Amino acid sequence: MKQLLDLAGAFGYISLLTVGGGMAAFPELKHLTVDTYHWVTFPELMHYYSLGQLAPGPNMMMVASIGAQVAGLPGAAVVLMAFILPTGLFTFGIGRLWNHLDKWPWRASVQRGLGPVAVGLVAAGAIVLARGALTNTLTITLAVGVFALLMLTKINPAIPIVASGLVGIVLYLI
Amino acid sequence: MSKPVAVPALPLAPPPSLWRLFLGFFIMGATSLGGGVIAYLRTGLVTHYRWLDDETFVELMAISQSLPGLNATNMSILAGDRLRGWPGALLGALGMCLPGASLMTAAAFAVGVGGDDPLSKAFLHAIAAGAVGLVTVVGVQLGAKMLYEIADYVFVAITIVLVAFLHVSVLYALVGVGAVAIWWHRPRKTGLPDAKDPEHKEPAS
Numbered sequence: 001m002k003q004l005l006d007l008a009g010a011f012g013y014i015s016l017l018t019v020g021g022g023m024a025a026f027p028e029l030k031h032l033t034v035d036t037y038h039w040v041t042f043p044e045l046m047h048y049y050s051l052g053q054l055a056p057g058p059n060m061m062m063v064a065s066i067g068a069q070v071a072g073l074p075g076a077a078v079v080l081m082a083f084i085l086p087t088g089l090f091t092f093g094i095g096r097l098w099n100h101l102d103k104w105p106w107r108a109s110v111q112r113g114l115g116p117v118a119v120g121l122v123a124a125g126a127i128v129l130a131r132g133a134l135t136n137t138l139t140i141t142l143a144v145g146v147f148a149l150l151m152l153t154k155i156n157p158a159i160p161i162v163a164s165g166l167v168g169i170v171l172y173l174i
Numbered sequence: 175m176s177k178p179v180a181v182p183a184l185p186l187a188p189p190p191s192l193w194r195l196f197l198g199f200f201i202m203g204a205t206s207l208g209g210g211v212i213a214y215l216r217t218g219l220v221t222h223y224r225w226l227d228d229e230t231f232v233e234l235m236a237i238s239q240s241l242p243g244l245n246a247t248n249m250s251i252l253a254g255d256r257l258r259g260w261p262g263a264l265l266g267a268l269g270m271c272l273p274g275a276s277l278m279t280a281a282a283f284a285v286g287v288g289g290d291d292p293l294s295k296a297f298l299h300a301i302a303a304g305a306v307g308l309v310t311v312v313g314v315q316l317g318a319k320m321l322y323e324i325a326d327y328v329f330v331a332i333t334i335v336l337v338a339f340l341h342v343s344v345l346y347a348l349v350g351v352g353a354v355a356i357w358w359h360r361p362r363k364t365g366l367p368d369a370k371d372p373e374h375k376e377p378a379s
Contacts, residue, residue, distance in 0.1 A: 015242065016242050017344045018244060019242050023309050023312065023313070027341075027344055028344040044285075047298040047301075047302060048282070050301040050302040050304070051301070053301075055281075056204050056205060056207050056277070057203040057272075057273055058245070058246040058274060059244070061271060064279045064282070065278045065281055068278075076279040080275055084243075084244075087247075088263075090241065091238070091251050092260070094237065095237055095252040095255055098233075105361035106360070106361060109356050113352060113358065114355070115319075116320060116333070117333050117348060119316050119321060120329065120333025120334050120347075121333055121337060121344060121347065122313040122316055123334050124333060124334045124338035126306060129305065140303070142304050143303045146303075146306075146311075147306075149307075151314070158207045160308075161304040162301070163304075164300045164303055165297040165298070165300045166300075168296045169300070172293065172296035
């Protein structure tokens with residue numbers, strides 16, 4: 001029970017930090033799930049995050065994996081509710097208020113001001129992930145390759161990521 | 175001939191039943207592979223089902239992006255609410271999240287069974303490297319949309335240093351740098367000339 005409450009508290013808190021995308025909260029996700037509560041190891045977290053990129057729908061549904069690993073199906077359910085419900089209710093409320101906020105001069109300021117912070121948080125998340133994931137020449141090459149391919153073409157991101165995995169398997173077998 | 179990008183203004187479809195709404199979001203949630211769910215949502219909601227016009231979609235997207243929470247989930251809540259009130263918001267978010275969440279729950283059990291197998295480890299390590307490339311692209315694209323002036327880049331740099339190198343909590347960085355950045359972009363009276371006075375000239379600054 002205590003564990004489910006910890007899960008709810010941690011993921012409810014993390015969800016509030018996902019400004020600009022799930023990656024913005026990644027450093028805090030690592031801090032809480034790996035360093036504080038020891039629910040997963042850092043490699044496990046990276047693996048779930050990467051698998052999550054291959055799953056359909058919102059890209060942070062991988063939080064369900066952590067909940068399931070810690071406390072089975074109830075864990076997954078509690079984590080999902082904690083992750084989606086608080087920000088969901090907030091969005092619902094603001095969505096209804098939005099037309100009134102139209103005349104509030106600070107609305108544009110909030111949007112313009114939070115933009116750069118969101119970009120910075122996503123970049124910081126990428127750096128934290130890179131520290132764990134890019135450990136040798138192969139992984140650096142794969143990351144640069146996927147980056148270049150996605151910048152230069154309109155290919156579905158799932159394709160080069162699965163291809164990276166296959167390269168990893170082939171090189172392991174050789 | 176006329177430009178192919180011009181979308182003819184088709185009349186909107188009537189709001190769907192709650193079941194049709196759930197099914198629509200569930201299908202979008204199950205087929206939006208490889209991230210970029212917003213593009214799938216636009217194709218589904220605006221082009222395919224014709225539940226929203228493009229103008230409304232862009233407006234809802236602006237709200238989604240400036241609030242905490244996942245973009246795709248926020249969009250589903252806002253669009254569901256516009257279509258069928260709060261039950262629509264609930265079922266829209268549920269339909270969007272259910273396929274991915276079920277798969278990732280199943281993945282946890284699968285990794286628990288086969289995670290120590292060296293082949294799956296080689297696979298998972300390699301896709302993590304690929305994911306770094308993807309996340310960097312997402313950051314660059316977000317930056318292209320959000321950064322306008324040198325001060326914006328300074329805020330980005332400060333946030334990165336605080337979170338990634340000084341290990342300051344994301345919450346403190348968000349609130350601290352966010353407050354300074356919002357204040358920097360605070361409303362200025364001169365920025366809002368009286369719209370009724372076309373002769374109004376901004377003083378050169």
